Amino acid sequence: xxxxxxxxxxxxxxxxxxxxxxxxxxxxxxxxxxxxxxxxxxxxxxxxxxxxxxxxxxxxxxxxxxxxxxxxxxxxxxxxxxxxxxxxxxxxxxxxxxxxxxxxxxxxxxxxxxxxxxxxxxxxxxxxxxxxxxxxxxxxxxxxxxxxxxxxxxxxxxxxxxxxxxxxxxxxxxxxxxxxxxxxxxxxxxxxxxxxxxxxxxxxxxxxxxxxxxxxxxxxxxxxxxxxxxxxxxxxxxxxxxxxxxxxxxxxxxxxxxxxxxxxxxxxxxxxxxxxxxxxxxxxxxxxxxxxxxxxxxxxxxxxxxxxx
Numbered sequence: 001x002x003x004x005x006x007x008x009x010x011x012x013x014x015x016x017x018x019x020x021x022x023x024x025x026x027x028x029x030x031x032x033x034x035x036x037x038x039x040x041x042x043x044x045x046x047x048x049x050x051x052x053x054x055x056x057x058x059x060x061x062x063x064x065x066x067x068x069x070x071x072x073x074x075x076x077x078x079x080x081x082x083x084x085x086x087x088x089x090x091x092x093x094x095x096x097x098x099x100x101x102x103x104x105x106x107x108x109x110x111x112x113x114x115x116x117x118x119x120x121x122x123x124x125x126x127x128x129x130x131x132x133x134x135x136x137x138x139x140x141x142x143x144x145x146x147x148x149x150x151x152x153x154x155x156x157x158x159x160x161x162x163x164x165x166x167x168x169x170x171x172x173x174x175x176x177x178x179x180x181x182x183x184x185x186x187x188x189x190x191x192x193x194x195x196x197x198x199x200x201x202x203x204x205x206x207x208x209x210x211x212x213x214x215x216x217x218x219x220x221x222x223x224x225x226x227x228x229x230x231x232x233x234x235x236x237x238x239x240x241x242x243x244x245x246x247x248x249x250x251x252x253x254x255x256x257x258x259x260x261x262x263x264x265x266x267x268x269x270x271x272x273x274x275x276x277x278x279x280x281x282x283x284x285x286x287x288x289x290x291x292x293x294x295x296x297x298x299x300x301x302x303x304x305x306x307x308x309x
Contacts, residue, residue: 051242
């Protein structure tokens, strides 16, 4: 019985935690269960959720990406400038995807070919991307001048906003990629034991580059949504601390910092838990200055539980 309970906790702890937190939030504030509030939570987590999906893949490979927030700001700034110059929404969207993918590709090259630790490589990209975004935008914000661009993030289908739909579509695609394809199996193998993966004739360098390019592409998608929502992007504040939220969601979802173990479905519940906690703190008028402390505490607790398994 004890072994079965420990297995249930090991495999489904994030779902159990989600149910407990959801019930607790419902009991603490009756406004929490309002349908508009529920949809608002989904909308708020959609951008971080898309980034967290990519972060899951990176962390499963045994790496980490600290540059996602800065790359989002850079992709947003460049895409808005391309949008305004061309007058084409498609060119704006494509530019964001290309900038994000290229930044991820550079991260992958530094990690795979340069043999630089992912923490250091992406820390350098974090500083560099933010600096370039600030330079291009002259330290301020840039706004879209093409009508229709805001429809990407501000339209809905049935009761769901487009960003929520995009998040769940990306979740399904990444789930299939990681659990139904050779690439996914290779990422798990790489995270479990890199030397064993190399001895198994897995092209480790290509997998690493692919992993970081993937998260860069997802950051580009998130940049489009963020920019479209307000029809502008701030070179200084957009994307700030997104890496903390994404990493927190992945760790809460059960993915190990050392790689090789974790699930996409866990990350989805992890980001929902973060969304509920943020929403409850707002409903209870908790100072926004303390919310980062709560997230940091949650990361530490999640890692402690992982160590005990």
